[in-house]
Amino acid sequence: MKTLLDIKNLRKKYHTDNGEIEAIKNFTFSLNEGTFVAIVGPSGCGKSTILSILCNIENKSNGELTFCKENIQFGYMLQQDTLFPWLNVLDNSLLGLKINGNLNKETKRKVMELIKTYGLSDFVNYYPAALSGGMRQRVALIRTLAINPDILLLDEAFSSLDYQTRLEVSNDVYKIIKREKKTTIMVTHDISEAISMADIVIVLSNRPSVIKNIYKIELNQYDNPIDRRTDEKFNSYYKTIWKDLDIHV
Amino acid sequence: MSDEHKLYLKKRNRKKRLVLLTQIIIFITFIAAWEAASYYSLINPFLTSSPSNIIKTIIELYNEGTLFNHILITAYETFISFGLGTIIGILIASIMWWNNFFAKVLNPYLTVLNSLPKVALGPILIIWAGANMSSIIIMALLISVIITIITVYHGFSSTDENKIKLLKSFNVTKLQLFIYLILPGNMNNIFNALKINISMSLIGVIMGELLVSKEGIGYLIMYGSQVFNLNLVMTGIVLLCIISFIMYYIIIIIEKKLIKYN
Numbered sequence: 001m002k003t004l005l006d007i008k009n010l011r012k013k014y015h016t017d018n019g020e021i022e023a024i025k026n027f028t029f030s031l032n033e034g035t036f037v038a039i040v041g042p043s044g045c046g047k048s049t050i051l052s053i054l055c056n057i058e059n060k061s062n063g064e065l066t067f068c069k070e071n072i073q074f075g076y077m078l079q080q081d082t083l084f085p086w087l088n089v090l091d092n093s094l095l096g097l098k099i100n101g102n103l104n105k106e107t108k109r110k111v112m113e114l115i116k117t118y119g120l121s122d123f124v125n126y127y128p129a130a131l132s133g134g135m136r137q138r139v140a141l142i143r144t145l146a147i148n149p150d151i152l153l154l155d156e157a158f159s160s161l162d163y164q165t166r167l168e169v170s171n172d173v174y175k176i177i178k179r180e181k182k183t184t185i186m187v188t189h190d191i192s193e194a195i196s197m198a199d200i201v202i203v204l205s206n207r208p209s210v211i212k213n214i215y216k217i218e219l220n221q222y223d224n225p226i227d228r229r230t231d232e233k234f235n236s237y238y239k240t241i242w243k244d245l246d247i248h249v
Numbered sequence: 250m251s252d253e254h255k256l257y258l259k260k261r262n263r264k265k266r267l268v269l270l271t272q273i274i275i276f277i278t279f280i281a282a283w284e285a286a287s288y289y290s291l292i293n294p295f296l297t298s299s300p301s302n303i304i305k306t307i308i309e310l311y312n313e314g315t316l317f318n319h320i321l322i323t324a325y326e327t328f329i330s331f332g333l334g335t336i337i338g339i340l341i342a343s344i345m346w347w348n349n350f351f352a353k354v355l356n357p358y359l360t361v362l363n364s365l366p367k368v369a370l371g372p373i374l375i376i377w378a379g380a381n382m383s384s385i386i387i388m389a390l391l392i393s394v395i396i397t398i399i400t401v402y403h404g405f406s407s408t409d410e411n412k413i414k415l416l417k418s419f420n421v422t423k424l425q426l427f428i429y430l431i432l433p434g435n436m437n438n439i440f441n442a443l444k445i446n447i448s449m450s451l452i453g454v455i456m457g458e459l460l461v462s463k464e465g466i467g468y469l470i471m472y473g474s475q476v477f478n479l480n481l482v483m484t485g486i487v488l489l490c491i492i493s494f495i496m497y498y499i500i501i502i503i504e505k506k507l508i509k510y511n
Contacts (some may be wrong), residue, residue, distance in 0.1 A: 057418060075418075076418035078414060078415060084412070084433070086433050086436065099416070099419045147419070
């Protein structure tokens with residue numbers, strides 16, 4: 001499989017009035033095209049920071065990022081759906097294209113197709129306030145996919161949803177990601193979510209974080225996360241990773 | 250529509266009507282009590298005036314041909330200072346959002362200017378700008394612009410971090426960030442500033458008129474108190490109530506037209 005992104009010895013320090021905080025000590029990983037990677041770790045270990053650094057919202061302190069393609073495009077999905085309440089579903093979906101100056105008949109048609117595929121055709125003129133949490137998250141995903149990203153970054157993308165909606169939406173998103181063959185990095189605090197969706201789970205240590213372990217998840221015989229949760233191996237992965245995390249409350 | 254929903258709407262409308270009815274009753278009772286008390290000399294109508302005298306005064310002013318002149322002068326001054334205050338205020342707030350250094354430098358000056366009673370500047374303004382309409386407008390502008398800057402800048406700088414992050418992941422320029430997120434995301438804030446602003450401008454205009462003018466409602470009040478014509482003073486106050494009510498509602502109507510997504 002082709003490598004899309006090489007991260008070597010990534011390091012991040014924050015400077016505050018009270019001194020230096022080392023958030024990420026050492027993060028080295030090669031991301032292959034088409035894989036779904038989940039990063040889990042204790043809260044505050046700098047999981048989200050890695051995503052911010054990748055899509056250039058934050059600067060790294062040290063380390064090397066090698067992109068194996070020019071102008072790699074990231075699609076970033078955050079914890080809250082972050083839809084703009086003053087734009088309707090269609091305008092929200094087109095936002096990235098408008099900003100990048102890539103809005104034309106062809107790209108708009110593609111977005112309309114996505115809207116149709118994800119069952120939102122009847123709602124294009126609705127404002128986000130009139131949609132359910134699951135629908136809003138789907139619009140956010142369409143907005144992310146609209147710019148045709150090479151790598152999807154999901155930052156606790158489902159954690160603001162209630163449990164049942166969360167399972168349904170992560171199920172939908174999983175199928176969409178597999179259908180579109182998108183390379184994905186997902187940050188989550190939920191171990192079961194990570195195992196149910198990802199091909200590879202990276203476990204980070206407490207701050208300053210280093211990679212504790214990398215697990216290859218072999219549950220590819222199922223085509224959706226909910227079924228994956230029913231496999232016996234799911235539980236053993238869960239137990240191992242839980243021990244690895246070593247969380248003390 | 251189901252019967253249950255009809256019942257719900259009926260209940261809600263009844264509540265709305267009840268509020269309005271109570272408001273009207275309070276208003277009428279107040280006016281009637283005022284009129285009766287002055288008619289039966291329970292209060293001294295020379296000092297307190299009365300609703301009928303106020304109406305008489307309004308008719309007199311109308312017959313003299315000065316009523317609309319006074320109203321229009323005050324409305325004009327208020328509108329100009331409100332407009333300028335809004336535009337300059339939003340502009341300065343935008344520059345502050347754009348340039349953090351500028352914002353930090355400006356901050357203590359804004360705090361001082363905000364707490365300074367602007368009426369204290371009246372005498373200086375009159376000397377600088379002359380005893381005419383410009384000093385009235387400058388006075389009102391000073392009062393409204395500071396509060397606009399502070400309210401709007403506060404809104405701009407507390408824009409949701411996650412939405413900023415999202416746009417940054419699209420590689421936005423700073424101008425795009427402003428146009429796509431900061432400005433539209435703060436329409437509620439801006440309208441709140443406008444609502445405060447309209448009353449601030451009116452306060453400024455009346456203060457200015459009390460100090461220097463020869464026309465306008467502030468002048469009516471000042472003149473009335475100098476010649477001890479309390480009817481004229483009360484008339485001025487009633488006219489002010491009507492003007493501020495109308496201006497406030499114009500803003501609410503514009504807000505409803507512009508912000509549909511709530």
